[in-house]
Amino acid sequence: MDTTKVANTNGTAAATGGKPNRAAAVATWADERLGIASMAKKNLRKVFPDHWSFMLGEIALWSFVVLLLTGVFLTLWFTPSMGEVQYNGTYEQLRGVHMSEAYASSLKISFDVRGGLLMRQMHHWAAMLFIASMMVHLLRVFFTGAFRKPRELNWVIGCLLLILGTLEGFTGYSLPDDLLSGTGVRAADGFIKASPVIGTYMSFLLFGGEFPGDSIIPRLYTVHVLLIPGLLLALIAAHMLLLVYHKHTQWPGPGRTEKNVVGFPMLPVYAAKAGGFFFIVFGVTAFMGALLSINPVWKYGPYDPSKVTAGSQPDWYMGWPDGALRIMPGLETHIWGFTISWNIMLPILILPVVSFLFVLMLPFLDAWITGDKREHHLLERPRNAPTRTALMVALMTWYGLFWVAGGNDIIAIKLHSSINEITYFLRAAVLIGPVLAFVITRRWCISLQRKDNETLLHGYETGIIMRSAEGGYSERHLPLPESKAYTLTARDRDPVVNGHDEGTDANGLPAPGGGRFAGLRHRVRTVWYSDNVQKPTVEELEDGHHHAEHEHELQAGDEGHAADGHQFDGHHLVEDESLRGH
């Protein structure tokens, strides 16, 4: 104990400190006026648990900061106007060509503004990383069960951030008004027009008349730099306030409970880690912006509705609805002179909205199926919720296959295959693939659960092969260290699903308060938990340990002798041992 600050006299006057230093004086000044000291004291010492997967959302946060910084730079030179000008800038291949002011200013940023191209490319790469890291973060949260009560609303906010980020990306992609982005806007116009009855009206409203008109770029600009960033900022703030309010989830382990958080304080540990991570994200984005070409608008040329280029794709986050559109068979219905374009409506308007709502509702769906209304602050390993994990892997497979379909033309030329055959294959694969992925993942998880139980009951494999007196070989197992065994068993036992229908009681009579879907829920819950492996009971564990001790006794005679297997791992020397003699 540090005793230097303990009073060593019995004097009645309090000890007076020396003159405060300058930083302390400033802090005191600010605290006396803003009262931030108590708040800061609490939050600077706030504890966060440590795991790499908890930093994935941070990638999204920091790439958003990069987006704000580079985006502000770009707004200083970008002209959001579709007014026609003749290009007279540096890029020779387009000099004298008529184009929109938006495109001309994109070229100006790329070629005539110092550092402009770097900023444009950093902005674009950061946008790609922003949405990608949000998705990776979403997967982590789902796989570990961090979305469960009380964090369902934060999951909803996260989903809104994802969809807003996607829209923000799409509006940004459309702004330069080059051939590629114009084709994207044209496609969007087609999608809007595919909505029955109101499609044309909505399109005319959005474009201020017939496509392309001259208002779409200014409108998208307002949405891109004002509306969506504002919403994103507000939602990010809410997301993080909720994170602080709920406290961060943690992995189970010795000393970690539902009621505490074991980790390190915000200051100095996480301030340093998170601050450092910002510079890493910034650095990676700058590296990519400097060395990897992205969206070379000067090669696409100005947008002109009569032109199109092969390999016209949206950015990756819009790639999966585009893929769905590419593989959709050409279904159309004609009713009373109206055409309903299922071939566009289904993949582009219905599929993404339904998928998004499904993902948004996942925490509530999970809670409804499991009936779990408790708070959870300890995470669950993916293997310990096999059906949940399998559900997400099935969704990922589904998404991935649509993604592949979105690049079918590039795959066709790079793998020398027929674009038609890729399309036929994917039409079947998007239906079969997720089912296969679901079954495989589920069985995989259950096998891993079995493996955990085996380790708990019989110990871990030491890699030491024993030969018995009879000449039989066996591998030595040693019991797990206490802390590991604790961590493995720190999980809930799945609830026992009753044999009878939940809508009815044990006597087959309608149960009170079952609700209309009780029967369905019961069936789903039965499937949800079926075949899961439960952690061993206390008796089983004791049995296991007893068995291990018995085996240990049998082998006790070998301990310290030449054949105990330790001669190779340095436990004792191998000189003058008879076994080595021959």
Next chain:
Amino acid sequence: MRLLNRSAGRLSRHRRGPLAGLVVVLVGLLMTGGIYTAFFSSAQADESTTNAEQIQQGRELFLVSCAFCHGQNGEGVRTDEDHQLGPSLVGVGAAAVDFQVGTGRMPMVQPGAQVPQKPTTFDDDEIAALAAYVASLGPGPAVPDEGDYSTDGLSDEEKQAAVVRGGQIFLTNCTACHNFEGSGGAMPRGGYAPKIRGVEPKYIYEALLTGPQNMPNFANGNLSPDEKRDVIAYLGSLNDQPGYGGFGLGGLGPVPEGLVAWLFGIGVLVGAAVWIAAHTTRSNKKKVEAEA
């Protein structure tokens, strides 16, 4: 006759003029030289025999390497199901032969969605012979001269204007299949529009002229010879320009960009997260040891 008499008379009036002798001598010399060149020039004699010989040589090569599918007289061969084994070559011209054989597409190895490019089977003389033979079957486009597709004769401003015009023609007519920077694109049923960056200007010109395989034919009425030259100049300018944005990622648009964002960007950043989390969170190592 009267006209002839009159002009003879008019000439005759000058026969005693001071320059008449000189003119007669000059005319005599020119006629001697001209007649000699016309009838006895060794160069002319060689060329005409070479032409016939070249066609003959081409025919022999044709019979060995091409006739199986295109017929012994290049008339084309139909299968029993009335499919085309090889199309008729009457009227395709020397340009088509120079393109198909010069880029190694012909003779083709096997039928398929599209004939791929491969190392050439024939040398330049043999290709010229084959081209001469096929050209002799019926009138068609000839192999273009370098002057047709080169902008060397133009002034700097004209060259610049040609590149800009060519770019606009390229974006209007070519990018739909060949991609915005000529990196190639997919066509139905295993066909493809090949990568056209780095292809010799002559072959681009011939392809425009003859429309090989899936490609439409851009006749001179459609794209004038100058416009064809401009497209080639634009593609050349793309080859010459530096990669302004850095590595081009194959020039294939957003698909490789997305791939790089995930594999490189997210890969490195998740790696960084693992690295940060794996490193000590202790602000002071000694303190922790003391507590333990």
